[in-house]
Amino acid sequence: MNTTWQDNTLRIEGVALDARLMLIDSAQCFTWREYQGKFYNVLYGSAISVEPRPDGLVLYPVREDLVEAYVHYLDLPRDYGALSGRYAGFPYAVMALERLPGLRVLNQPPWEALVGFILSANNNLSRIRRLCRLLAEHYGEAHEAGGLTLNALPSPEVLSGVSEQALRALGFGYRAPFLVNTARMVAAGFPLGELDRLPYDEAHAELTKLPGVGDKVADCVLLFGCGHSSAFPVDVWVDRLTRAWFPELAQAKSRPALKRASRALFGEDAGLVQQFMFHCARTGLIPVK
C-alpha cells in the first residue's frame, strides 16, 4: 500500500478497501452519505469526498495537515492480513476476516461515535442515519464539497444549547434528553478526548457515566472512537453468533458474562474480529445456524 498527496488529493493505492462497506454498510458510522458513486461526510471540520477505485481510494479535498488524520481514520497502518494468522485457532473468525477483505474498523472522532451510538440504542439503521442527518441539518455547520452542501454534526457546545423538546419535535423520542444531557456533560469538561489513553476498564467506567450510554454503547464508542481494539460490543447479533460459533462461549449466563468471556478468548484485538463477524452474521454471509 502507498499513499500520495498532491493538489489536495489523497490517493491510497495497492490495498483492498471497500468504501461502501467501511463507511456505510458495516454500521460503524452513520454520517456518510452516498451520491453518484462517491461518499461524502464532514470530518475534522472539512467536507470530504471518497471515491472508490479498483486498487484503493481517492479522497478529495484533503489539506496536507489532515493527511495523517484521514489515514488514521481509515485505520490504514494496521496489518489486517496478520489478523487471520493471529486468529488461526478460530475458523469462524478467519472465515469472517477473509470474506471481508475491504473492511476496516474506523477510528472516528469520539464525539461522532458517541452521538451515533447513543442514537443507535434499540433503533434501526435507517432511522439512526436519519436522526444523524437531522442533527446535522438543523444544528451543524454547513460545508461545500463537489457541488453538495454537507453539514457536520453539531459540537457538544452547540448541542448543549438545544432543548429536549426541540429534539423530540424532530422525532428523537426518548433519546432526546440523553443526547442533550450528554452534550452538556461533554461541553462541561467530560474527558472524551483522553479515553484513548486510559486503560479499557477505566475508560468504559467513565463513558457509562453519560446518560444514554450503557455497557454496549460504551463499547462501541471505545472501539470505533477511542482506539480500544479490545472493546467487544455485544448486541443481539454478536450474542447469537458467539454462542453459535464458539462452544466455549455458549454457556455464558448473561450478556456481561458473554462479553467478559469473549474478550478473554479473543484478546487485545477482540473488537476488530467482532466487527467482521458481526457483519457476516447480520448480512447472512455466514449463517448463524
Next chain:
DNA sequence: AGCCAGGTTTGGC
C-alpha cells in the same frame, strides 16, 4: 398489524 431495531434506565428482589 405486529415485531424488531448494533439498548438504557429504573425499580424490585
Next chain:
DNA sequence: GCCAAACATGGC
C-alpha cells in the same frame, strides 16, 4: 448481581 417493564419512532 439478575430480571422485567417502560421508553419513541419508524422499517419491514
